[in-house]
Amino acid sequence: MKAVILLRPFFYLLCLFLLVAATSSAADEDIRHRSLLDQLAARQRVDTPYIVIDTRGNRVLLRDPEHRVLRDAVCASGAARRFEGPKPYKHNWIFSTPKGRFRVLRKVVDPIWTRPEWDFLEAGEEIPVFAEDSRRFQRGILGSYAIYFLKDIMIHGTLYKVNLGKNITHGCVRVDEQDLSYLYENVETGWPVYVF
């Protein structure tokens, strides 16, 4: 009994110490929380609007730096289809839209389509020998504008609106004329393009 009475002050001191430690830890976490929220707010903001291309849902979104949707367009994207050309030449293509982060490289008015070799092969036509051959170039196929985000891959218009919303293209992203005009007028070179 005497020992309990003697140890009581030490017990109270221990309780006080634990209480102070717990309060201090909670305060530290609270300070850390505020600091992290500030850091997160700074990191979440991006410098420019950006384009998001959803190849599964076939949508093109233009988002502002606060991630709000400025434009939501239906598109057609890569079919993920394999195409093998004539055996002797071992031609082999997979028509899918590349995924990842890219940038708007250039914007073109009234673009001319340079027909790739696969287009001649699919059509059963002979591939022209010379790069300057007029059969390689077609005007009007791509719509009024083209927004390139890779050397040969772009957002462009379509003659076949019925195919919008489908995975049907050779890799490019097709949108209708109104969405294409909006994107051309509002997107700037260098803005990020995310494809998933």
Add this chain to the structure above:
Amino acid sequence: MARMNDAIEAWIAHIDSDRPFLLLDIGAGELRLYHGAALLRRCPLVAAVVDSNRAVSQRLRGRIRRYGAEPFQPTSAGPFDWEQYLAQEGDDECALWFDGGLLVYAHEVWLPAAPPAVRLALEDLRALFDTVADSVGLVLLPAGWKD
């Protein structure tokens, strides 16, 4: 509070890594796909059972695919090589499994799913299944993180 802070710290680290990652925001009822700071897709949760002691930062352990009447098989170790070759895209019954034990699914074949588990709409799950790379990160954000 410490767990919440760890989750926010992991989120910031993923933004800095500038790579795709998933964020499970329990409070908002959403699983979101990001690439760095850019928001790529919002997937509303159909159902979620996540206990509060799970790791806030997880990695994708396997894309799980169902082959007929056979048990669930990770695609990397499935018995049907030819089928894996043909079918790369997710179907309705596929699921994502993370190393913290979280299961992300959509189809009712997974019911009753043992916690922690999150159910999405079919279209959202298929989109994520096709998109995320192996070992993609996931941040589990507890409810009330903004308070």
